[in-house]
Every structure is written in C-alpha cells, then in structure tokens.
Amino acid sequence: MNRATPPAPSTSAAIGSGILFLLAAFLGLQPLSTDLYLPSLPAIGEHFGAPPMAVQSTLSVFIAAFAVGQLVVGPMSDRFGRRPMVLGGLAIYLAASLAGALSPSLSWLVAARFFQALGVCCTVLCGRAIVRDLYEPEAGMRVMARAQGWMTVCTLLGPIAGGVLQSLFGWRAAFFALVAIGAVVTLAAARSLAESNRHLNPLATRPGPLLSTYARIARSHEFRAFAVPLTGSYGCLFAFISGSSYVLIGVLGISPAMYGVAFGFVTLGFLVGTLVARRIQPRIGIRGTAMAGGILLAVGGLAMAGLAAAGIQTVAAVVVPVFFTLMAHGMVGPACQVGGIAAFPRSAGAAAALLGFTMHLGAAAIGWWIGAGHDGTTLPLAASIGAIGLVTAVLAVTMLRGPGRPASGAA
Numbered sequence: 001m002n003r004a005t006p007p008a009p010s011t012s013a014a015i016g017s018g019i020l021f022l023l024a025a026f027l028g029l030q031p032l033s034t035d036l037y038l039p040s041l042p043a044i045g046e047h048f049g050a051p052p053m054a055v056q057s058t059l060s061v062f063i064a065a066f067a068v069g070q071l072v073v074g075p076m077s078d079r080f081g082r083r084p085m086v087l088g089g090l091a092i093y094l095a096a097s098l099a100g101a102l103s104p105s106l107s108w109l110v111a112a113r114f115f116q117a118l119g120v121c122c123t124v125l126c127g128r129a130i131v132r133d134l135y136e137p138e139a140g141m142r143v144m145a146r147a148q149g150w151m152t153v154c155t156l157l158g159p160i161a162g163g164v165l166q167s168l169f170g171w172r173a174a175f176f177a178l179v180a181i182g183a184v185v186t187l188a189a190a191r192s193l194a195e196s197n198r199h200l201n202p203l204a205t206r207p208g209p210l211l212s213t214y215a216r217i218a219r220s221h222e223f224r225a226f227a228v229p230l231t232g233s234y235g236c237l238f239a240f241i242s243g244s245s246y247v248l249i250g251v252l253g254i255s256p257a258m259y260g261v262a263f264g265f266v267t268l269g270f271l272v273g274t275l276v277a278r279r280i281q282p283r284i285g286i287r288g289t290a291m292a293g294g295i296l297l298a299v300g301g302l303a304m305a306g307l308a309a310a311g312i313q314t315v316a317a318v319v320v321p322v323f324f325t326l327m328a329h330g331m332v333g334p335a336c337q338v339g340g341i342a343a344f345p346r347s348a349g350a351a352a353a354l355l356g357f358t359m360h361l362g363a364a365a366i367g368w369w370i371g372a373g374h375d376g377t378t379l380p381l382a383a384s385i386g387a388i389g390l391v392t393a394v395l396a397v398t399m400l401r402g403p404g405r406p407a408s409g410a411a
Helices: 017-035 038-048 057-080 082-101 106-134 137-169 172-192 207-219 221-251 256-309 315-339 345-373 379-400
Strands: none
Touching (some): 017 106, 017 137, 017 172, 038 106, 038 221, 038 256, 057 082, 057 207, 057 345, 082 172, 106 137, 106 315, 137 172, 207 345, 221 315, 221 345, 256 315, 256 379, 315 345, 315 379
16 A cells, blocks of 8 residues: 555545544654653753753754754655655654653753654654645645644643653653654554655755755745744744743742643643634635734733733733633644645645744744743743744734735746
8 A cells, every 4th residue: 555656635625534643643743742741841950950941952952953854854755755754753753762761861861852853853744745745735724733633632631641750750751651652653654654745756855956945945935924923833832832841830839740731721722723723714714814823822922921021920820821822823833834835746845844944943942042031930931922922923914915926936
C-alpha cells in the first residue's frame, strides 16, 4: 500500500479514522513534548540548581531547533517523500526522549531537547504537507481543524498527567512517558502511513533551486499574509507556555497537580477554537476565519494585561483571558497553516517548512524574552501576551483583507 500511487487532492473533507489519528498524533507530539514536563520546570531547576532563565532554555532550544530543522526537513520530504521522513524523525525522537529521561545535567537535558525537536519537526511538518497533498485548501482547513481538535483532546491531558507524574515520581517520569508515547506513534505510522507526495522532486534539496524556492515563497504576499498572524498567534501561546509554570506555581502558589488542571482548562479554549473554525469557515472563508481569530487574540491578551496592570493577581485573572487567547489560536492556526501553503502544491514541504520556521523562530525569541523579564509578578507575562495579541490583530486584518492574490510561480 505504501508504494501505491498517491491520490489526487480532494475537494471533500471526508477522512478515514486511521489517517485522522495519524495526523492528530503527528501534530500532537510537539505540544505534548512540552506540556507533559511543564509542571516539572521548577523541580528541574531545583534538581540542577539552575535559575528560571537557564531552565527555560530547554523550551527555547526546542523551539529554535524545531524552527531551523524544518528548513531541512521540508525540502527532504519534497524529494524523498513524507513517509521516510516521518519514520526517521520518530526514531530520532525516541532516542532523544530516552536521553532526556536519563540526563545527568541540565546541559545534557538541553541537548536532548534539541534532538527531540529535530525528530518531532519531521512529524509536524510532514503532517501539514500530507494535508496539502491529499486535500484542496478549503477541505484541507476543515481536515486540519479536525486533526487539531483531536490533538487537543490528547494534549489537554498532558499537563494534568505531567502534574501527577511530577507529584508521584519526579521530573524524569515525563520523559519516560514520552518514550512510550513515541513508540506507539512509531508503530502506528510504520503500519498505516502511505506515501502522499505525488510529485517527488529530485532537485528539492539542491542549494540553488532550494534557495530559489524559499525566495519565491517568501516574496508571495499570500504566504506572508498568513505567516504573520500565525507567528503572532503562536507567539501568544508560547509566551504562556514558557512563563505559566513560574507564574502559576512560583508566583500564585498552586501545586504542580493543580497547575496541570489549570493548563488543561486553557487548552480547552484551543479545542473550542478549532470547533468554531470548522463552523464559520464555510461561511466566511479561510481569510475571514484567520481575521476573526486575530481580533479575539487581542481581546484575550488585552484583558489579561489590564487585570495584571490593575494589580489583580489571581489564578482566574490569568487562565480565563488565556482561555480566549488559545481559542483564538484554535481559529488562526488551522486557517493560516493551510492558507500559507495552499498556493504551493508542488513545493508544499518547503512552504510548510518556511511557515513553521517563521512561527517557531518568533516563539523562541518570545520564550527568551519571558525568561529574562520574569520579576515575580504576573505583569511581564500578561503585558507580553497583550502586546503581541494587539499587533497580531492589526496585521491580520490589514494583510488578510480582500480576496487574496495569486502566488507567482506557485507550482
């Protein structure tokens, strides 16, 4: 089955349960790889005697490696196919997760997170490219929203399980759990994943054509119009991810187990957002869905910043606004991930790589900023999310207004 000729892209959003599970798993490995150990960040700092900024480098290095790795993985998947890149990436992921569980030092853990990111970027990027291979843009957005919705159900349990694992067994248990999860996904992919790339390109990894392809994609207004809101939306999400454990556990004093519950609550917002996106996209289109999500992002972020500026430092003042911020990301994410690569069917891997590189490089910078700005209050985190949300909303409405422009040389 894996060597059969891949089908042409479909205009229907119908999808089998097997491929839906694989897409959800491929996309879900990235947030799960972080969410599961977030409740353990303070404990990791205590174990290695490291300050918050040093421990948060395990997050920023992961995101930076994920960003840069996609620039290599995308073209390789265009040349060799999605299936071999997924299976190779999962092998790297398993080895790196085991290395993380056995880390004797913080430096070792940071290195393990680097290689863990390289592995998981293969599954995430190829998952996006597979959707473009199999579906036309409008149908692809609905499929992506369904996959991310199921992904959210899984990652909803990640921080809760992470909090329980931390309370019962310590921080290493989260990484052993990731080894087990990665093994299940690897077996499922090896058994069920068929090749979807109908246009294997032997020139995709040659430096000259590759740089030309990236330049052509980056010059496309259509690509930039979706890449910018996606970067801002993901930036708000990662700002919360990188700073939430120190704010909720360190500043507001909740337990690691309750932190998992609080994080699970805000993750529900993302699930609601994907459901809303599926409902409104047939009526207002991909661009309208992304703009609506951008506006909601600003509302949630500014509400959080306003409460913090007023001196209201409670758990509810953090998690309720972030619920709506993540709801916004659930609308922006599927729309922009599909819209950003829709114009490049023969370079879907490269387009997905450049899109992922942009959003994750921005997130890595935001993670460093949050770590450096931590002052023992909720204000730096809240102000950062509010500012990013406002700028993203303005740019989303400005760049996405109108019917869109065709990409030059999109094929």
